[in-house]
Amino acid sequence: MSDTLLPEQKARIKIDELLKKAGWDIISRNEYSDIYNACAITEALLTGNLEADYLLFVGGKAIGVLEAKRAENNLSVDVAEQAQNYTKSLPDWYQTWANPLPFVFLSNGETLLFRDMWEEDPTYIELKKMKTPKELVQMADIQSEYAALPALPPVGDKGLRQCQFDAIRQLELSFKQNENKALISLATGAGKTFTACTFTYRFLTYTSVRRVLFLVDRNNLGKQAEGEFTTYKLTESGEVFNSIYSVKRLTSIDDIQTSKVVISTIQRLFSAITGQTLAAVNDDDEDDYADSLYDAETEDEVTLEGKLLLPPDFFDLIIVDECHRSIYGKWQKVLKYFTNAKIIGLTATPTPEAEAFFNHNFVSNYTFEDSVRDGVNVPPRVYRIKTEVSEKGGTIKEDEKIFKKSKFTGKAEVVKNPQEEQYTTTQLDRAVVNKTEIKKVVQAYKDSIYTSLYPDRYPDWNYIPKTLFFAKSDSHADDIIEQIKEVFGKEFPDGLPEQYVQKITYNAGNSNELIRQLRNNKEFRIAVTVTLVATGTDVKPLECVVFMRDVASSVLYTQMKGRGCRRISDDNLQLVTPNAISKDCFYVIDAVGVTEHEHHIPQIHDGGDEPPVPVPSLQRLLELLALGNVSDEYLTLLSNYLAKCQNKGEAEDLAEWAEIAGITLKDFLDNLIEALEPDNCVTFQALAEQNQLPTFLKRLPPYTDINAPNTERKQLISKLITNNKARQKILEINAGFVKILMPGEDEVTYTGFSKEESETYIKTFEKYMDDNKDKIEALRIIYNEEDIPISHKMLEDLQTNLLKANGMYKPSYIWQNYKVVKADNSIVPLESKNELEALTNLIQIARYVYGKSKTLTSLFRGWRRGFNLYITPQHRSLDDDQIKLMEVIAEYIVQNGVVEQTDIFNGLGSTYAIGLVQTFGKENVNTELTKLAAFVLRDYTSKVA
Numbered sequence: 001m002s003d004t005l006l007p008e009q010k011a012r013i014k015i016d017e018l019l020k021k022a023g024w025d026i027i028s029r030n031e032y033s034d035i036y037n038a039c040a041i042t043e044a045l046l047t048g049n050l051e052a053d054y055l056l057f058v059g060g061k062a063i064g065v066l067e068a069k070r071a072e073n074n075l076s077v078d079v080a081e082q083a084q085n086y087t088k089s090l091p092d093w094y095q096t097w098a099n100p101l102p103f104v105f106l107s108n109g110e111t112l113l114f115r116d117m118w119e120e121d122p123t124y125i126e127l128k129k130m131k132t133p134k135e136l137v138q139m140a141d142i143q144s145e146y147a148a149l150p151a152l153p154p155v156g157d158k159g160l161r162q163c164q165f166d167a168i169r170q171l172e173l174s175f176k177q178n179e180n181k182a183l184i185s186l187a188t189g190a191g192k193t194f195t196a197c198t199f200t201y202r203f204l205t206y207t208s209v210r211r212v213l214f215l216v217d218r219n220n221l222g223k224q225a226e227g228e229f230t231t232y233k234l235t236e237s238g239e240v241f242n243s244i245y246s247v248k249r250l251t252s253i254d255d256i257q258t259s260k261v262v263i264s265t266i267q268r269l270f271s272a273i274t275g276q277t278l279a280a281v282n283d284d285d286e287d288d289y290a291d292s293l294y295d296a297e298t299e300d301e302v303t304l305e306g307k308l309l310l311p312p313d314f315f316d317l318i319i320v321d322e323c324h325r326s327i328y329g330k331w332q333k334v335l336k337y338f339t340n341a342k343i344i345g346l347t348a349t350p351t352p353e354a355e356a357f358f359n360h361n362f363v364s365n366y367t368f369e370d371s372v373r374d375g376v377n378v379p380p381r382v383y384r385i386k387t388e389v390s391e392k393g394g395t396i397k398e399d400e401k402i403f404k405k406s407k408f409t410g411k412a413e414v415v416k417n418p419q420e421e422q423y424t425t426t427q428l429d430r431a432v433v434n435k436t437e438i439k440k441v442v443q444a445y446k447d448s449i450y451t452s453l454y455p456d457r458y459p460d461w462n463y464i465p466k467t468l469f470f471a472k473s474d475s476h477a478d479d480i481i482e483q484i485k486e487v488f489g490k491e492f493p494d495g496l497p498e499q500y501v502q503k504i505t506y507n508a509g510n511s512n513e514l515i516r517q518l519r520n521n522k523e524f525r526i527a528v529t530v531t532l533v534a535t536g537t538d539v540k541p542l543e544c545v546v547f548m549r550d551v552a553s554s555v556l557y558t559q560m561k562g563r564g565c566r567r568i569s570d571d572n573l574q575l576v577t578p579n580a581i582s583k584d585c586f587y588v589i590d591a592v593g594v595t596e597h598e599h600h601i602p603q604i605h606d607g608g609d610e611p612p613v614p615v616p617s618l619q620r621l622l623e624l625l626a627l628g629n630v631s632d633e634y635l636t637l638l639s640n641y642l643a644k645c646q647n648k649g650e651a652e653d654l655a656e657w658a659e660i661a662g663i664t665l666k667d668f669l670d671n672l673i674e675a676l677e678p679d680n681c682v683t684f685q686a687l688a689e690q691n692q693l694p695t696f697l698k699r700l701p702p703y704t705d706i707n708a709p710n711t712e713r714k715q716l717i718s719k720l721i722t723n724n725k726a727r728q729k730i731l732e733i734n735a736g737f738v739k740i741l742m743p744g745e746d747e748v749t750y751t752g753f754s755k756e757e758s759e760t761y762i763k764t765f766e767k768y769m770d771d772n773k774d775k776i777e778a779l780r781i782i783y784n785e786e787d788i789p790i791s792h793k794m795l796e797d798l799q800t801n802l803l804k805a806n807g808m809y810k811p812s813y814i815w816q817n818y819k820v821v822k823a824d825n826s827i828v829p830l831e832s833k834n835e836l837e838a839l840t841n842l843i844q845i846a847r848y849v850y851g852k853s854k855t856l857t858s859l860f861r862g863w864r865r866g867f868n869l870y871i872t873p874q875h876r877s878l879d880d881d882q883i884k885l886m887e888v889i890a891e892y893i894v895q896n897g898v899v900e901q902t903d904i905f906n907g908l909g910s911t912y913a914i915g916l917v918q919t920f921g922k923e924n925v926n927t928e929l930t931k932l933a934a935f936v937l938r939d940y941t942s943k944v945a
Contacts, residue, residue, distance in 0.1 A: 007070035014109035015054075015068050022130035023150025024056070034060055035173050037149035038133035046089040056103070058133045059147030060176075061095040063140060064103030075106045075113055080124065087117065097140055105130070132236075134206055146176050148206040153198070153234045160234075161376065163187075164195045167364035171199055171344065174363050181343045183323070183358035187371035188348040188562030189538075193225050196319050196346060197232040197241060204245055204260060205236070209316040213341070214263045216321045220512045222249050222263045224538065225321065229261060253309055262315075266331045270302055273310045273334075301330045304337055313340040320345045323354050324555050348562060349555040368558070368565070372808055377565040378585050379808040381816065382754035383453065385444045385591045389437040389746040393424040396432070396739060403740035408732040412740070418652070423739075425592075429476045429548075431736060434744035438548070439483040441591045444751050445546060446487055452752070453544070453587055455829075456836060458579045461491040462525075465543035465577060465587075466518065468563055469528040472549040475738070477503050477528045480548060484526055501526040515539065522576050531556075540568040541576045546589040554599035561588055581833075585813060595754055618734050626721050630713040631703045635676055638717065641734060642669045649733045657733065661719045661726040668719060675700050675716050758820035765814060768805055769849045776801055782846040789898040789930050790937070795839045802842075811841035818848070818856055828857040828941075835860050838895050840937065853939050862940035863894045870935040878919070885915045889929070890936045898933040901925045 005013075016026050025039040032041055036057070044055035054066035067083035069075060087101040106113040106124070113124040114131065116139065131139075134148040142148075152168055153159040160168070167184050174182050186192045196214070203209040216222040226249055232241040241247065248255045250264035253272050264272075271277075315338045323345035335343065345358050348368075355362070371377040388394070396402065398420045405412035423432040445467075450459040469484075471477035481501055489496040504514045504527050511532055517524045519539045530549075545564040551557040564586035573580045588595060616624060616634075618641045625634060646654070646665050658664040700712055720726050773783040778794040780786070802809035812830060819827040830836045835858040847853040867890045871883055878886065892908055893899060901922075905913035920928045 007072060008068075011070050011107075011109035012068055015066070015107050018107065018112060018130040019054070019066075020151070020154075022132045024130070024133065025151040026054075032057075034176065035169060036151075037146070037172065038151055040066065045091065046086055047091050048089060050086065050089055052086045054105075055094075056105075056136070058097075058137055059142065059144045059149075061097045061147075062090060062101055063097050063136055063142075064101050064105065066105035066107060069106070069108045071108050071110050073108050075108060075111060079106055080104070080113075080115070084115075084117070097142055102140055103131075103136060145207055146172065149202060150206065160195075160198065161191060162374070163190050163364070163366040163370065163376070164198065167195055167366070168199050168202075170363035172202075174361060175342060179359070179361050181345075181358045182361050182363045183345045183347070183350060183354065184364045185347055185350045185362065186364060186366045187368040187377065188559070189377045189566040190348075190366055190371050191376075192321070192346045192348070193228040194232070196225075196321070196344075197228055198234060199344075200229075200261060200317070200319070201232070201235060201241060201245075203317055210260070211315050211317075212261045213269070213315045213318045213338070214261060214321065215266050215269070215318065216263065217265060217325050218532075219249075219265065220515060220532075220537065221321060222265070223512055225263050229263075256310065256314075266334055270304075270331065270334050273308050273337075274304065275307065275309055302333060304333055308337075312337055314338065315341045317341055318343045323347050323357075324349045324351045324559075349558045351555055368562070369806070371565075373804065373806060375803075376567065378567055378583055379810075379813065380561060380565065380588050381585050381813070382588045382590055382595045382757050383448060384595070384750060384752060384754050385441055385448075385589065385748065386750040387437055387440050387444075387591075387746045387748050389428065389434055389744075390425060390441070390591060391593075391749065393422060393428065394432075394434060394437075394745070396421050396423065396741065401742055403738075403742065405738045405740060406732050406735070407738060408728075408735035417739070418650075429472045429479070431738060433476075433479060433738055433740040434746060435479060435483065435741065436744040437746040438479055439487065440746050440748050441548065442480070442483045442487045444748050445544075445589055445591075448589075448751060455831070456581060456833065460579045461488065462497070463522065463577050463579050464488075464525050465580070466524075466539070466541045467526045467544040467546060468518075468539075468542055469526065469546045470549050470560055471528055471530050474503075474505050474507055474530060476548070477505060477530060480528050484528075488526075497523050499523045501528065503527075504529045505532055518542070520576060522578070531560075537563065538566060539563060540566040541573055541583075542566070542586070543577075543580075543583060544587045544589055546591065547594045548591050550592045550594050552600055557594065557599045564588070584810065590754070596756065619731055622721065622727055622731075625717060628706045628710065628714075630710050630717070632676065635672065635713065635717070639669060639672045639676065642672070642730070645730060645733045648736065650737075653729075653733050653737075657726060657729045660729055661723055663719050665730075672716060753816065753820040755820055758817040761808070761817045762821050764806070765809060765817075766849055768802075768809070769846065772801070773850070778842070779846055782843065782852065783850050785852065789933050790843055792839070792897040792899050792903060795842050795897045798842050798846075799839065811838075811845060812836055814845055815841065815856065826855045828855060828861065830858055832860065834891075834895060840894060840897055843897070843937065844939065847939060853941075855941060857939070857941045859894050859937060859939070862938075863890065863936040865940045866935035866938050867932075870932055882915075882919050885912060885919065886932065888912065889916070890932055893929070893933050894936050897937070898930055900929060904929070 019026055019040050023038055025036050027036060027039050027041055029041050029044050032039065038056075038058050040054040040056050041052075042054060044052045046052055052065045053068040055062055056064040056066065065083055065086045067079060067086070069079060073079065083104045083106055087104060088099075090096060090099060090101070100117065102116060102118045104115045104117060112127045112130060114127050115122050115124045118140075133150045137144075137148040149172060152165055155162050155165050159165075163186060167186060171182050171184065184192070184195065186195065200212050200214075204212065214222075214225055216225060226247060229247045230240060230242045233239070235241065235244060237244075245260035246258060247261040247263065248259040250256065250262055250268050250272060256262050256272060262269075318335065318338060318341045320335075320343060324347040343358070345354060347354060350362075350365075368377065372379045396417050398417060400417045401414055402417055403412045404415045428434065428437065449464055450457060454465065469477075469480055471480055481503055484501045485496055488500065499517065499521060500523060502514060502517075502524060504511055504518070514527070515537055518527050519541065542564045545561060547560070551560060568583050570580075570582045573583050590596070615637070621634060621637060621641065625638065642665060646669060649657075649665070654665055661668065700716070701710075703710060703713065714721070720730065769779065773779050776798055778790050778798040781788050781790055781794075799811075815827070815830055819829060830841070835841075838858060838860065840859050844853065844856060844859060848856040867887060870890070871878055871886070888908065889904060889912060892904070896903070896907070899907070901913055901916060904916060916925045916928070
């Protein structure tokens with residue numbers, strides 16, 4: 001502690017520490033608001049022009065005072081009387097739990113005394129530590145839900161991130177203001193689950209919350225959440241969360257009864273509370289089922305009926321992870337069943353529907369841009385790959401042999417294409433598979449790895465950057481893996497390592513283990529998925545995300561892209577990618593144009609609180625019709641499906657169906673439409689006038705009940721419903737076929753970084769540079785060409801300001817974007833490690849932006865010319881050893897800007913610092929360093945005349 005501090009100040013520092021350790025915020029009286037929980041207001045105003053050193057508040061009301069003295073003060077009776085007088089001197093603008101206040105503390109920084117004024121014979125007792133807010137609330141028997149909440153854990157390496165701190169503070173304030181729902185939006189990688197662990201611990205420990213439900217939409221995310229709870233240590237005692245409160249993933253109804261925190265999918269919770277058997281199912285099978293319920297249109301809204309095994313007040317708090325996926329849609333009644341619970345949503349990509357569900361109560365909106373600025377995440381770079389087919393589609397020639405594969409049955413056969421047809425980019429890999437197109441994209445990606453993306457890395461094919469491919473479907477994923485094995489296999493004479501590329505989809509097996517291996521296994525370099533790894537999954541070493549499927553949804557695109565954004569330390573990255581240097585950005589490899597169009601945000605449906613009515617699939621519809629559900633609604637829906645089949649089906653498939661059903665699909669459909677809408681049908685009217693209508697084509701009797709005969713309606717669709725082969729064939733036509741070319745043709749037409757993105761980036765960056773040319777010292781000097789050396793400190797200040805404005809304003813990233821935008825040779829790439837890491841790149845960027853230099857070139861390209869001028873005899877006389885000394889120092893200056901003797905000592909060591917003193921004299925060292933910098937920091941490559 002500094003000797004310049006007064007004794008009172010030294011005591012205050014120690015007292016402040018006692019209060020902070022016990023969970024009290026220390027604030028001045030002009031800072032106080034409801035945002036604080038437990039706090040000690042310093043120099044609080046009292047009546048009679050008095051001031052309390054610390055006035056203690058819990059739950060928005062005063063509860064006690066603490067009188068502070070210097071260490072030499074023995075806390076005499078006079079001090080005690082002074083403090084006790086303060087408890088009776090509160091002006092009426094303070095809210096209090098009692099007046100006079102019940103609790104008095106005295107401290108000199110070494111000793112802490114406490115007195116409870118409500119005791120029958122109150123005396124001062126010495127405490128080893130300050131009492132916590134919770135202890136005082138219990139002693140005062142305060143019945144207030146949030147009064148015992150202590151100050152939040154501090155922001156820092158061992159505490160919370162600022163964004164987490166802000167989110168929890170606003171959440172607690174929101175609940176104190178009687179909100180029952182809250183939405184926390186934190187960018188991918190910002191620590192949503194850690195934030196949830198923190199507020200869950202606080203609510204369980206300091207409020208009446210006794211049971212918490214943590215809802216996830218996939219089991220692999222449930223495992224991640226369970227892992228986070230079992231390692232969380234920001235507790236009073238420092239013990240891990242699950243040693244204080246039981247945390248379980250739901251496997252039986254007993255888990256719910258015995259756990260403080262239950263982690264579950266909403267589907268599994270529904271099964272548990274309705275008494276259904278909870279078998280120990282495979283996580284991937286259950287996730288597959290849950291995902292199908294989310295995506296499909298076949299399920300009706302769930303209902304809670306009969307004997308339910310949990311009462312509505314069972315859970316006090318429900319946390320909905322990844323709430324943007326609207327898992328409360330058809331399952332909303334499960335959430336609403338727990339009427340007493342407060343509900344908190346967690347997401348990185350809020351949707352209008354999520355906002356509406358949470359009553360638009362945003363307590364945090366921390367964006368991806370915010371996270372990059374704060375160094376939580378790394379920024380993306382887009383690398384575009386275009387092929388002829390991926391941009392324009394292609395042609396299948398007449399009589400060309402192809403594999404025709406049924407999407408419904410999976411069966412394939414070799415056929416001749418009946419006639420020449422064009423296929424579009426949207427049909428690619430869905431209706432038509434061109435494996436040559438896939439191979440060309442994979443090859444282009446491989447070629448870019450050590451040339452365009454990571455030219456600074458040693459090209460070791462065993463350790464390419466961890467890569468995630470997004471495919472359009474499970475079968476497309478298989479096709480991609482086939483081509484990856486062929487393209488990358490050429491670098492492995494003894495065969496591609498077994499785990500080098502693997503599929504992570506529901507059909508691939510243990511997805512949780514595969515994700516763990518992708519995160520930690522050095523041999524596993526490329527993963528291919530559809531959507532399984534798109535949400536929430538944390539793989540920090542992932543550096544490249546390859547889009548081979550387009551995405552319309554802004555929410556899904558952000559989630560998918562976000563898999564690569566997580567920051568990782570250099571050491572941890574090198575454990576799994578040994579030839580890596582650092583992860584300063586991640587690459588979005590765009591092979592479909594996903595980065596080049598707008599993405600839509602799903603809009604809230606118009607049905608108020610009720611979710612939209614789901615539409616049965618054709619397969620489900622045929623089942624319902626066969627069971628007698630022959631209402632106008634279902635018959636009309638059938639006509640819509642059959643019209644689609646008639647339009648999309650190929651002639652040979654429609655002919656086969658006609659042969660099976662004994663009627664053409666067109667005639668069957670016409671009959672159905674005529675029966676449903678007879679007044680609008682000319683054919684119907686003509687036949688009716690001639691009294692030639694078949695019985696089932698006369699106006700259909702109304703549908704009243706499934707138990708009615710409904711004979712005419714059943715007869716109308718009998719040729720389809722009672723003919724199982726006809727049903728199977730129509731399902732096959734509806735699902736469609738994939739034409740697999742053998743092998744197809746394609747050519748790469750473009751590879752390179754996205755010009756559109758770079759142009760937008762450069763425009764924004766140059767505006768910042770123009771706006772700040774007179775505000776930031778280094779920029780002012782360069783813009784005005786002032787004869788002032790640009791110091792290392794100035795450059796650090798410039799870099800700090802740039803990153804504060806935009807986390808993507810890093811010199812190497814700025815440089816790369818200029819290279820993309822400028823088609824000429826004015827941008828010379830950074831190549832060596834020294835060039836890439838030089839802080840003086842900022843000087844060159846500023847010179848280029850302000851038109852002082854016509855090329856953007858590293859100072860490392862020309863500094864020796866300046867150094868040779870510096871050492872010429874007309875400037876100074878140096879021997880060979882001195883020249884070698886100054887050459888090393890010159891290179892250090894080229895790296896860092898103008899430095900002083902202390903910088904040389906700290907950066908290069910005492911040998912060089914002493915050598916400078918011996919050569920030039922101590923009093924001349926800094927002057928000489930400035931002179932040297934004037935030579936070597938000059939731009940010799942492209943000075944504008």
